[in-house]
Amino acid sequence: MIELFGCHLSTSWILIYTSLILLATSIIKKWLDKRSHFSRLNIPGPKPLPIIGNFNLIVKHGLAYNDLMMIQKYGKTLGYFQGSTAVVETTDLNLLKSVLIKDFGVFTNRRRIEALMFEPYDHFLSLIQDEEWKRIRAVLSTSFTSGKLKSMSKLMMECSNQLNNHLKKVADQDATFNGRDYFEGFTLDVICSCCFGFSVDSINEPNNEIIKHLKNLFLDSMTKDPRFMLIILFPKLATFLQKKNMLELIPKSSITFLKTLTFTIMQRRKDKSEYRDDFIQSMVEHEKNVENNTINERNSSDDEDAKWNHKDARYLKKRLTTAEIFSQAAMFLIAGMETTATTLNLIAYNLAKHQDIQQRLIDEVDRVLKNHNEEINYETVKEMNYMRMVIDETLRMFPAAVRLDRVAGEDFEYEGMKIEKGQMVVVPLWALHHDPNLYPEPEKFDPERFNEKNKQKRDANAYLPFGNGPRNCLGMRFAILEIKLALANIMANFRFETCDKTPGKIEIDSTGFARPKIPVILKIKNRF
Numbered sequence: 217m218i219e220l221f222g223c224h225l226s227t228s229w230i231l232i233y234t235s236l237i238l239l240a241t242s243i244i245k246k247w248l249d250k251r252s253h254f255s256r257l258n259i260p261g262p263k264p265l266p267i268i269g270n271f272n273l274i275v276k277h278g279l280a281y282n283d284l285m286m287i288q289k290y291g292k293t294l295g296y297f298q299g300s301t302a303v304v305e306t307t308d309l310n311l312l313k314s315v316l317i318k319d320f321g322v323f324t325n326r327r328r329i330e331a332l333m334f335e336p337y338d339h340f341l342s343l344i345q346d347e348e349w350k351r352i353r354a355v356l357s358t359s360f361t362s363g364k365l366k367s368m369s370k371l372m373m374e375c376s377n378q379l380n381n382h383l384k385k386v387a388d389q390d391a392t393f394n395g396r397d398y399f400e401g402f403t404l405d406v407i408c409s410c411c412f413g414f415s416v417d418s419i420n421e422p423n424n425e426i427i428k429h430l431k432n433l434f435l436d437s438m439t440k441d442p443r444f445m446l447i448i449l450f451p452k453l454a455t456f457l458q459k460k461n462m463l464e465l466i467p468k469s470s471i472t473f474l475k476t477l478t479f480t481i482m483q484r485r486k487d488k489s490e491y492r493d494d495f496i497q498s499m500v501e502h503e504k505n506v507e508n509n510t511i512n513e514r515n516s517s518d519d520e521d522a523k524w525n526h527k528d529a530r531y532l533k534k535r536l537t538t539a540e541i542f543s544q545a546a547m548f549l550i551a552g553m554e555t556t557a558t559t560l561n562l563i564a565y566n567l568a569k570h571q572d573i574q575q576r577l578i579d580e581v582d583r584v585l586k587n588h589n590e591e592i593n594y595e596t597v598k599e600m601n602y603m604r605m606v607i608d609e610t611l612r613m614f615p616a617a618v619r620l621d622r623v624a625g626e627d628f629e630y631e632g633m634k635i636e637k638g639q640m641v642v643v644p645l646w647a648l649h650h651d652p653n654l655y656p657e658p659e660k661f662d663p664e665r666f667n668e669k670n671k672q673k674r675d676a677n678a679y680l681p682f683g684n685g686p687r688n689c690l691g692m693r694f695a696i697l698e699i700k701l702a703l704a705n706i707m708a709n710f711r712f713e714t715c716d717k718t719p720g721k722i723e724i725d726s727t728g729f730a731r732p733k734i735p736v737i738l739k740i741k742n743r744f
């Protein structure tokens with residue numbers, strides 16, 4: 217027993233008090249460091265709170281709207297704290313050019329989230345770094361050439377016909393429908409067919425075992441799932457819990473099931489008992505080319521093949537392991553299903569609200585198809601230029617991923633601001649696409665912003681729905697093709713209309729995707 221300020225305290229109480237004082241001192245010290253962090257680097261921004269940094273702003277306004285408000289308040293480049301993580305955010309077009317293209321050597325990687333480094337996330341193209349990323353991206357890019365996309369377009373059309381059958385039932389009953397359910401069904405079918413190597417009609421088969429396991433691969437984002445919030449706010453704690461098996465993010469049974477399925481499909485392709493024009497087939501063929509030493513720099517190449525893809529033969533001479541291939545198929549599902557479905561959903565909304573624009577699109581589809589025997593395919597949708605303007609403007613208003621990021625691999629100076637090695641740089645796509653200096657009346661749906669003349673006038677980094685530079689979206693041309701085929705097929709048969717449940721204005725939720733806060737309910741009418 218010790219006497220302190222007239223009180224008798226046991227040794228254990230003294231230990232507890234001392235620990236609390238040390239903890240409080242450490243929190244205050246970290247907070248003071250955080251408060252001066254960005255002013256030291258000459259970067260403006262809001263002052264952080266202890267522990268949560270500026271996360272309260274994100275919770276209050278939502279990720280996308282908060283980005284927009286902060287850019288308006290602090291200028292085109294600012295710094296803030298997302299929990300314990302320091303973030304520099306920019307819509308400065310010159311800095312964007314440096315980060316995404318010119319100084320790609322410095323900004324090669326995205327933020328690495330250690331807690332996510334378990335199977336299948338550990339090999340995700342979007343999360344891996346440096347040499348591993350270069351090797352895997354080079355091999356994967358052989359699956360997204362014009363020739364491969366043309367072959368996959370036939371599989372996409374099968375799924376689009378399935379979607380039309382479902383929409384026809386809605387139209388025949390003069391019913392309303394929730395676009396998200398239908399378009400997610402379609403994009404899930406497309407990824408299963410083109411990337412995992414099997415056909416499915418997920419709207420008709422919601423209890424299909426494979427579909428259930430595939431859906432388990434999704435981590436609901438940011439503010440919805442407390443586990444994800446833990447990863448973002450306290451990455452070190454999340455990593456510790458994950459390594460101790462105290463934080464299960466994806467059921468192990470689903471990982472084992474899907475991995476076995478991929479192995480089986482690959483085996484069938486290798487022993488030639490099955491052939492399909494899909495991603496798995498591309499990977500099996502690549503493996504054969506490596507074994508036979510028949511790799512050329514681009515197995516199939518034309519001017520349209522993505523300009524950023526690595527052509528380095530060193531990387532192309534490597535094959536991917538089956539675990540790596542499974543990982544990429546899972547990544548395509550996560551990167552490609554919701555993004556593409558949301559885009560289709562919001563195109564449908566924009567068209568229902570703007571009947572004049574929808575009519576112009578229908579006229580284009582009818583004209584092109586009339587010239588080509590009514591066939592919707594890889595070539596005919598290429599001629600639908602107005603459709604591309606409608607898609608581009610929808611992705612401007614609602615970029616499916618509302619931000620992207622890079623991490624500085626070394627110290628970097630820009631106009632007196634210092635971006636330190638290890639610093640995460642975020643590009644807030646929503647804020648960029650709603651900048652009234654780049655897009656007057658940003659809330660207005662106006663496809664003319666994307667006619668050739670207007671496009672020429674704009675800086676290439678003012679429009680980034682798929683990112684830019686060597687680390688841009690690998691599936692960009694896949695997604696645009698998928699959307700065009702589905703939209704052409706829909707417009708050839710139906711027309712979207714609003715109903716009394718259609719939202720007057722779209723607001724998005726705080727998840728980091730352009731997910732409408734309330735369901736987009738529409739009507740669909742038969743054209744004939």
Ligand code: HEM
Pocket residue numbers: 341342343353547548549551552553555556559615616617619620621680681682683684685686687688689690691692694695
């Ligand atoms: C409308 C649909 C889509 C949108 C808006 C979209 C958007 C994006 C964005 C913004 C990025 C980050 C780019 C950057 O950091 O510069 C990205 C990365 C990526 N996307 Fe997409 N995406 C879409 C569809 C798809 C599809 C269908 C696939 C696959 C089939 C896909 C595969 C990927 C991959 C693999 C990456 C990571 C690339 C890398 O790190 O090298 N995406 N996407």
